[in-house]
Amino acid sequence: MAKWQLDTTHSTVGFSVKHMMITTVRGSFNEFSGVIDFDPNNKAAAHVDVTIQAGSIDTRVADRDAHLRSADFFNVEQYPTITFKSLGVDLQGDTVAKVTGNLTIAGVTKQVTLDVEYLGENVNPWGQNVIGFEASVKINREEFGLTWNQALETGGFLVSKDVKIELEVQAAPVAETATV
Secondary structure (H helix, E strand, C coil): CEEEEECHHHCEEEEEEEECCCEEEEEEECCEEEEEEECCCCHHHCEEEEEEEHHHEECCCHHHHHHHHCCCCCCCCCCCEEEEEEEEEEECCCCEEEEEEEEEECCEEEEEEEEEEEEEEEECCCCCEEEEEEEEEEEEHHHHCCCCCCECCCCCECEEEEEEEEEEEEEEECCCCCCC
C-alpha cells in the first residue's frame, strides 16, 4: 500500500456554519498535515490520518477567530490539534466511498462518516504522481463540547449546532527511505 502525504499548498480543510439562522459563515484551517495509505487497485484498504492545528482557524475576521480559539469553542491552549483517524472504508462505487473514523475536537472523540470521492491520479508539471479527493461530513458541534451560543431576540440562536466540514485534498507519494 502506497503512502501519500497531503500537499497542503493544494489542499483545503474548510467548514461552514449558519449564523443567526439566515447566513452562512465559511472558514478554514490553514495548518494541517496528514498521510493517506492508498492503492487505487485496493481502495477499500485505504487508511487516513490527519492532524489539524486548531489555532490556524481563519474566518477572515480576527475577533471571531480569537473567540473560536478561546475556551468558549476550540480551547486551543488546552487542545491544540483536531485529528481524524480512519477506521474503515465502505466503497459505494468505483470512485465514491463512506470513510468512517474517529474525529477528535477539543479532547472529545466521536465516530463520523465522511462522504468521499476519489478524483483520480495525475502527474504534476514536475513529473510527480498526485492523487485527489473531495470529502464532506456534517457534525453537531455540541457533541464535541463546543456548546457556546447566544439566544436571539427573534427566536433561534446565533450559531447553528450543525457544521459542514469540506475537504479538497491533493497528495503526493511519501519518499521511501533506504533501510540499513
